[in-house]
Amino acid sequence: MYEGILVDVAFAGFFLAKWLGRQSFLDDLASLDPDLYNGLIFLKNYDGDFEALTLNFTVAVEEFGEAKSVDLIPNGSNIPVTKENRLQYIHLVSHFKLTRQIKLQSEAFFEGLSQMIDPKWLRMFNQQEVQILIGGAHTPIDLDDLRAHTNYGGLYDDNELTIQIFWKVVNGFNQEQRQLLLRFVTSCSRPPLLGFKELVPNFAIRDAGSDENRLPTASTCVNLLKLPRYRSERVLRDKLLQAINSNAGFDLS
Template identity: 35%
Template sequence: MDSFTQLQHLKPAEMRGRLTIQFSGEEGIDAGGLTREWYILLAREMFNPGNALFELSPSGDQSYQPFSNSSVNDHHLAYFKFIGRIVGKAVYDGHLMDAHFTRPFYKHMLGIPLNYEDMEAFDPDYHRNLAYMLEHPLAESGLDHLTMTATTMWFDVEETVDLVPDGANVPVTDENKLEYVNLVTAHKMTNAIKDQIGAFTEGFNDIVPHDVLAILNPSELELLISGTPEIDIEDLRAQTEYTGYTPASPQVRWFWDVVRDLNDEDRARLLMFCTGTSKVPLDGFKALQGISGPQRFQIHRAYGGGQRLCSAHTCFNQLDLPEYANKEELQERLLFAIREGSEGFGFG
């Protein structure tokens, strides 16, 4: 809400300018790292289903789509426009957002028409039912009672919506079932959230004009916004620089052994701890950004003994690695640092 209050009235040209972030009660100076954490924290709130703006797709792939009942949230369209601007600002500045949208939503952003096949990425079970309906006679599938209507839920209250004029009195037949399928999927993927889509897209295009995106397909737009989904440790290692250590140093060898064994969640935590984002740039780790442009991942020798935890400087993509006595000690302290100390900025 602080960010919304501060930024909602800025003109597009002002939003494209450089923002400097300061967190209340923290000492950190924004040389890039605080901005990256700001994007992370904003994404966490913007896509939090508890805020009734976005919801997780039924597909189970952890992708988001606008919540059709978001009007329960006062000024929800202003929030959608603001979120569109923030996502556009992240793209404009080369930051990655910690969120993935449904494939139909990316098509909406690009202005690409949807068809019923897009329902597969939106709700696979519902798509399967529609496909079965198209491939079999309605009487055989037990669907010969349908009419040209769709149901929507206003929380626990079911409402019926006509898909064509007087749709409740227009039966679905084998002759018009393709029309029904297209209309009902358009209702679910577009009409029920058209105001939210419009507000988000307006905000996004305030920062990134539509004609700039016209050359992209939905997959390319997803990569532009969210980065690649997998963290290639060997690519990260190949793009790493060392200060005070060499690639042959025992602590460095132990570090990479430990990192290779991390699960996907802890790999993302490590990347966030060191760089301020859990996503990988489109061109891999050679395209990591720092305070003044491209900045490779760095491991610096931290003096003072192995009692210290690892620390990081996200503005420089830098990990300070103490001289631990053995691999087990390094693993214990690294995991504690990335799991318990991945947020917040201060001087110490």
């Protein structure tokens, strides 16, 4: 985020809320543990026999592969959940999962983050906007914008035959295939919020020799596609699709 580099990862909404210094709520639990969330909503609306549920004020956790029970309140293992105290139980379970259980890890993460980015900058945004800053916008890939901000290397320029074929092939791709291509080259399947002029460094294509049997490769650290000089639209399309669908061809050169 600090360097303007996109990361193809979706943080849970409750965790992003913590970045922004906001309190977590029961609904946030759905992004962490959907099954537990649904169970608590069921309990909130339950009209049956609570004794049959055999619940108490504890929560099950796993530490280093070992299951254990943690009291939510003092002597919680001896306090049954009833119709009268169920809302307290629901609140304590969600608070434990969203706050207590990850307190040390969250504090360490936010301490490191705040050393790079002033927290008050982040708090200008909501959770959805922060996710877009991290991983790009959920919008269709604009090929005209991408092409306008593409750099070329080796024997390539925008008028070279292989490059002309490349853009013709990509223009025929559906959105899913375009996203695969973008992820193959940049490691992120979404464009930057303000368009490809904000991609750092710019999307780039470099010639990778004349061997048309080779697959395209990529150096995602510099957003570089290494494209052999294919002279056939069919061959270029087949090789490119093979590369982006198999995640093959990554290299560090």
